Amino acid sequence: MALDTKSYALPVARSIEDLRDAVAGWVMKGETVALVPTMGALHAGHLSLVDLARDKADHVVVSIFVNPTQFAPHEDLDAYPRQEAADADALNGKASLIFAPTAQEMYPEGFSTTVSVFGVSEPLEGSFRPTHFAGVATIVSKLLLAALPDIAIFGEKDWQQLMVIRRMVRDLNIPVEILGGPIMREADGLAMSSRNVYLTPEERKIAGELNVILRETARKAAGGTPVSQAVKEGGERILAAGFDTLDYLEIRHAASLAPFEDDRAHGDARILVAAKIGNTRLIDNMPI
Ligand code: PAF
Secondary structure: OOOEOOOOOOOEEOOHHHHHHHHHHHHHOOOOEEEEEEOOOOOHHHHHHHHHHHHHOOEEEEEEOOOHHHOOOOOOOOOOOOOHHHHHHHHOOOOOEEEOOOHHHHOOOOOOOOOOOOOOOOOOHHHHOOOHHHHHHHHHHHHHHHHOOOEEEEEHHHHHHHHHHHHHHHHOOOOOEEEEEOOOEOOOOOEOOHHHHHOOHHHHHHHOHHHHHHHHHHHHHHOOOOHHHHHHHHHHHHHHOOOOEEEEEEEEEOOOOOEOOOOOOOOOEEEEEEEEEOOEEEEEEEEO
16 A cells, blocks of 8 residues: 555555554654544544644644444444544644554454553443443554554543553553643533534533533532532532433542542542433543
8 A cells, every 4th residue: 555645635544554654754864753543523622632742743643543442332333423534624734644544454354452451441431331441442552553653642531541541551661652632622611522513402501511510529529528429419410400311420539540538539639520411421521
């Protein structure tokens, strides 16, 4: 194969070999590379990660791959928005290269390896999506090993994912620096997400309450309210605001995601939530 230079203004590598050739060309010239892994459907949150990457490295590679192994059979793999041409437009002038492999390229016939991170991947998202983080860890390790970037950047929106990736990179000695980029929010504070397009106008209004309740719950816990009480009250407010299901609302140690044994938030603490409106599952988090 060769780089696809015809489809869009930006070149696209569709194979790992082409990605490696492009990166090797830059590295030979002493230039640095940042990778921003995405599943496409790019919004301002992703683009802020690309801007951060541009500040940190000479070249930015954005990968676009809707990774099947991180979706459970009942989840939205088929419905997940795909818009490669619009994504390529949005990246024009910001990135050097798009890496958009096929599923066959990433998971060829006979693929038999899974990367599992224990501990930090188990609570919260892990208890509701038990196979999710193994899918994420597997594809992210493959992307890192394919691109061998100096830096890779992930959004803090998926806070637990960021902690899982940091742990994996440390445990496997993958020679890359992992950076987190701050959550980008809509005018009412809703965390930007590719899944927000699923919301009806009425659901979208309710969705805007999530960050408000999160912030107020965090403030209570910071002011000394016991964690169990703050999250119980916050959870009740989320359901009263019109959410159909609350998967979790928790205040945890920010890095390990372990609970506070003394029921008080202190040190580096983070509040994390997952709740559903209709079929749409929203997650958010913030520091305490
Ligand atoms: O955060 C995402 O979009 C995905 O989980 C990632 C990191 C690109 C892996 O597929």
